[in-house]
Structure formats: C-alpha cells, structure tokens
Amino acid sequence: MDEHKVPLWRDDRFLKIALQVIVLAIVVALLALLGGNALINLRRLGIPPGYDFLNNPASFGIGDTAIPYSPTDSFGRALLVGLVNTLRVIVLGIILATILGIVVGIARLSENWLVRQIATIYVEIFRNTPLLLQLFFLYTAVFLRFPAVENSIRLPGPTFLSNQGIFLLWPAGTARTWIALAVIIGSLILGILLWRQRVKVIVLQGASGQNYFFAMIALAVIAVLALLFGLDWQAPVLQGDVVTGGLNLSGEFGALLAGLVLYTAAFIAEVVRAGIQSVSKGQWEASRALGLQPGLAMRLVIFPQALRVMIPPLTSEYLNLAKNSSLAAGIAYADFFQVANTINNQTGRVLQVVSLIMITYLTINLIISLAMNWFNQQVQIKER
Amino acid sequence: MTTILPQSSAPPVTTVGPWAWAKKNLFSSWLNTLLTIISAAFLAWVLISFLSWAFTEAQWNAVRDNFRLFLVGRYPVQLLWRIWASLGLIVAVGGLSWGVLARTSRLFDRRGLVMLGILAASILIVLGLLADPTSIAISLGLLVLVVGTAFLGQQIGQVKPQLGSWLPLFWLLTFLLAYALVRGLIIGPQVKLDDLTGLLLTLLTAIVSIVLSFPIGVLLALGRRSELPVIRWLSIVYIEVIRGLPLVTILFAASLLVPLVLPSGMRPDRVLRAIVGLTMFSAAYLAENVRGGLQSVPRGQAEAAKALGMNPLLTTTLIVLPQALKAVIPTIVGQFISLFKDTSLLAIIGLAELLGMGQSVLANPQYNGRSSEVFLFIGLIYFLCCSIMSWASRRLERQLNAPKRAVDPALTTNRPDGGGGG
Structure with missing residues (x-):
C-alpha cells in the first residue's frame, strides 16, 4: 500500500505518537501547575527549599530508642532512630507472624473439630476488624492497664509486665556475648556445610556418612553451650520499684508488635490453609501409600509443594506488615513516620518530609520484594 | 467336606449420632x-473471663449514652429523618436488586432465613438496649421493606430479565440521591461536609472513594496493558508507587499537599482531602484487580472484534471491558x-x-478508662458490617454465576491494605 495516500489523521503510527505526546504534555503541565502553586505557597509561608534543615538540632525527645539519641542531636539522627524502630518492628513482626500464621493455618485444617473452630473464630475476628482498632484496644485496654512496676505481672523467663513496659531476659552485650554469638553463627554455617557434604557422600558414594553425623552433633553441643552460658544472659531484677538489667521494651512497642503479629498472622493463616489445600489430594494419598508417616508426608511432600503457591501471597502479606507498621503513629510509638510527622510539625518542610517518607517506605518494600523473589526462585521447580 | 462358615463378626459400630461424631472429630x-x-x-477460660468482665466490671454507659454519636455523629437531630430516608432508599434498592438477581431461584433458602432471623434479632437486642422505641420501629420497618422489595424485585425480574444489567447504573443514581439527601443539597438546610462524623462519615468516604476510583482504576489498568x-x-509508575506506600502516609500527604x-x-x-487520598490509593489497587480481569478475557475475543472491523476503542469498551469487569x-x-x-x-x-x-x-473525662467497652462496641460494628458484606458478596458471586475461580481468594496478592484492613 502506498503510504502517502493515508491522510495524517488516519495514520496509525502518527496517532499513537500524538496520543502519547498529548498525555505526556497533560501530565507535565499538571505537575508544573501544581508544583508552581506549591512553590508560590511555600515562598508565601517563608519555608526554604533543600534538605539542610536535617542538620539542625531536633530538640524533641523520643521515648523509645534503640540507638543513642538525645534532643540535642540533629533531625537526621532523629529520623535514623525512627527508621531503626520501624525496622525492628518489621523484622520481629515478620518472624513472629509467620510462626503464628503457620500454626493457625495448620490448626484450620486440623482433624480436631474444636481446634478448627477456635482457629476459624480467631481468623474471622482479626480479618474483619480494622488493624488500627486492634492497636488502640491492645494499647489502651491491655498494655496501659498493666500494674505498676512494684506489683508487675511475672511470667517465667523471668519476664515482668508493667505499665513501664516489658522486661525480658537479654544478653548483656559484653565482649563475651559477641564471641559467643560468633561461635553460634559459625557453627550454624559449618553445620549446614557439613549437612550438604553428608548428603553428597551418601548419595554419590553410598557411604553411611556417620563421621559427618558425629561432627554435626559435636557442633550442636558447642552451639547450645554457647547459647546457654556464653551469651551472658542478664535477668531483669526487681528491687523496690525499679527494675534493673535485662531488656526493657516500651508498652507502645509491645502493643504495636502484638497488634501487627496477631493481625498479619490471621491473613498468613489463610494463605497457609489455601496453599496446603491447593496441593492435590492424590499427593497426600500417594505418600501415605508409600508408607510415610503423616508428619513426614506433610514435611517432605505436601509443604514443599504448598510453599511454591504460598510465597507470592506471603510476600504481599509481609509488604502489608511493613506498610502497616506506620500505624505506630496511632499509639505514639516513635517509628519513622511518627518522627517525620513531628519534624514536619516543627519545621513545616512539607515537601521534603513527604519525599523522605515516600523514598523510605518504597525502599523498604523494594528490599522485602527482592528478598522474597530470591527465595521464590530457590523453591521453584528446577527445570532444564 | 465341611464348609467353613465365615466367622460371625460383631455388627459395625454405629457411625451416626452425637457420640460417634464426637469420637470421630474430638477423641479419635x-x-x-x-x-x-x-x-x-x-x-x-476466655468465655468465662469475658462474660464475668462484661456483666460485672464493665460499665456500658459510655456506649449507651453515645449510641447516636457513634452512628450518625453530630448530625442535627431535627434533620435525622434524612438519614432514615436515605437508608430506606438504599434498603429498598438493595431488596429490589436482590430480587432481580435471584429471580430464578428461591428467595429464602434455609440459610438465608436463618441469617435474616439473626440479623433481625441482633438489631432488636442492640437497639432495645440502646435506643428509643421510634428507632426500633423504623428499623423493623426497614427489615420488612427489604423482604417486600425483594419479592417485588423477583416479580419484576421474571417479567423483565434484562433489568439485571442496569443495576450498577441504578445503584450509582441511588447513591447520588442518598448523598444529596444527607447533605441537604435538594432540600435545605445544607450540612457541611466537615460536619459529617461517625459511621456516617465512614460509609460516605468508603463509598465515594470506591466510586471515584473506579473510572481511574479502569483507565490505569488499560494504560498498563x-x-x-x-x-x-x-x-506502572503510578500504580507501583501508590502500592508501595502505606495508606497513612498517602492520607498525610494528601491532607498537607492538597x-x-x-x-x-x-x-x-x-x-474532601481525605477522599482525594483514599481515591488515589484505591485506584491503584482497583487497576491491578481490573488488569487481572482483562487478562482473563481470551485473546480470541479481541481478535474476533478486530476481524469484524471494530476499531480498538470499540473493541475495548464493548467486547473486552464488559467481560473483564464482570469477572x-x-x-x-x-x-x-x-x-x-x-x-x-x-x-x-x-x-x-x-x-x-x-x-x-x-x-471526655466522664468516660475515663472505658476504652475496652467503647473499642469492643466499635469492633462489633465493623465486624458485623464486614461479615454481612462478605456473606452478601459470596451470594452475589454465586448468583452472577461468575466463572468459578480456581484460585482460593486467600492466595490473591493484591489486597489493598495500606494500613487498616484487609
């Protein structure tokens, strides 16, 4: 077909380019208009651009700090404290929610009727009410109601629950602790390497692999000894109305962590249940026919297959947990968002603060996604 | 030769009855x-400690005294009839659509009747404890209205079955009318947007945001493909940035940046600023859901439309989108x-x-320390609303006979959960 006979307004290529140019122009014009207004308004309010305000002294206190901080430190330092607090909640939350979620998810499929019903009620209650409400309830009705330190609730551990927070057994953080920690991690890595070598020897050479087995037991004994005695555990001690030693977690942190874990675990439980149910019944029956015990069949046959289905929705639950940690603002726990909010109230640097918040949360989400994608690739079926 | 008789075995243990059930399910x-x-x-332990707390320690006056405040907030008392009228309108349209959708099946199977009975009983109990006789009478009237309009809808639906496809438009008009009624846009005096509070504001922001985010979400989904x-x-940039941010930060940014x-x-x-934030947030998730629907439409549909000489715009709006949205x-x-x-x-x-x-x-210092009671009550409202809605949506799914989803909904990854719910 002769191209020159097609008029311009019916030329497909031209139309496509024109449409894109128009859309781009509209978006740019809109952004320019809004940005221009923002600049005018900011100048009128006398708020300078730039991020150098982060070096100014913060002059506000933060209740819950994992790294050293005082009100004379800079805004940047305050944000770092908030970021560490956020990351602390996210990491602990993901670990605990996964454990609880798997337990509840398996309970949802239990043969026992009563266990099944309790798990269902738990899932339904926590999925059908807002997380923020759960946090408010946990904070005001549970954590703020704990008794004063002198009559605090004692749990085995020793653990003290009081209105000044939670006191836990914790390593002292001396040189001994770090050496013991290095020993434990080292023996874990060595143990994994030995395990792989043992499997290789058994499969390739048909040997018993007994030497490797004994070496692993020796490693395990060393690790357990280091864990029990090397870490220099310090128990919290109640003297009069002061608790010394151990780890002190604030009530806000406890409420936020408990709320996030209980809420996310309800969703993870559903993911686990659906994942296990997605494995066809024949797999279960075949493994039973081969003589595998129910526990082994679950661990070796059903769960690895369910895991492949579960990882994408599990990733999105982890991302949700990370995003939901920003609800700390509702119960005044100094997470990143809460600190940024305070800085905005003090300095009025709206654009800078909003951009910092966006970059931080997008980065956190990106890291979780990348980690989970890597994990996902590891468990997928290896095909040629 | 002697014949060996099979040894007589004991009759099989009964496998029915409560004892057998308990043995199988509880003590196997x-x-x-x-x-x-x-x-x-x-x-x-949980039940006993809760009940003993609820009937001895707890003081429910914080809930009882403020019942109206929780539901309609500080809406002027003399204008409350508008709320009732809009509620009546929505209930009537709800009943009609139920009837039209269920035109071929029985309106009340046993489960439906049980649900309705539970609903009526719980309304009666809650209102009986908390509200005045007029509200109880009107609420029961609304319940009768649902049943009546449902029967009416079934009759109409059998005569004009094509009515079902007009329901979304009908609902949009209903909400516009109800909104105008509540705000007093038709009959004055007007109520300012910022004066709406309580459950009323919750419902208003949720409905308005989902309606506004619908066209944006569809456009974004088409744009991404x-x-x-x-x-x-x-x-892609819009959808992924919004989905990567917590809802709190979006609301915060909207309230400061707008x-x-x-x-x-x-x-x-x-x-209004909050609605802007919620809409921007909701649109990104809706776009991903619609994209899932678009992917479920077979390629052949679009190719057939092209073969019939339809241009891309018509193909999308008349062939692909209706199927995708229904899914x-x-x-x-x-x-x-x-x-x-x-x-x-x-x-x-x-x-x-x-x-x-x-x-x-x-x-209010008067209700100092009554947070458990108040939050439990609010939790109950959310729980009831969410449970009823998800029950209704499961029924709707069955009635619409949407293609059976092979995937368990718990495995879907696109759940808007920017910080409050899931």
Missing part, C-alpha cells in the same frame, strides 16, 4: 483427646470491604469517623 486418638481438652479449657510506552510507563498545590486561598474541606466484581466487593476498614485511618489525621468518634468520646 490420644493426641486428639489432649488437644480437645486443652482447647476446651482455653475456650472456657497499552502498547504505547509512555502511557504504559506512567501507569492545600499546598492549589492556588492560595483555596482550602478544601478536610473530608472482577467479587474482587471489587472485597476491595470495598478493605477500604471500609481502611477508613479507620482517618482517625490518625484527626477526622471523627467511627473510630475517631470513639477516641473523642473517650477524651
């Missing part, structure tokens, strides 16, 4: 028995339920929706 092995005993003890790189990348980017002097209502109706209902829970985050930016109203009631 020693491990199961142990689990049963532990769970029963746990359940008993477009072959034009500029449009595709703009859509007045900043408008010409000086324009300061929109705070509720994602249940997902969109699920998204609405999430958004309904997510509106609780407005409490953080200082708006008195249901949860924020609870906070402001608790700020």
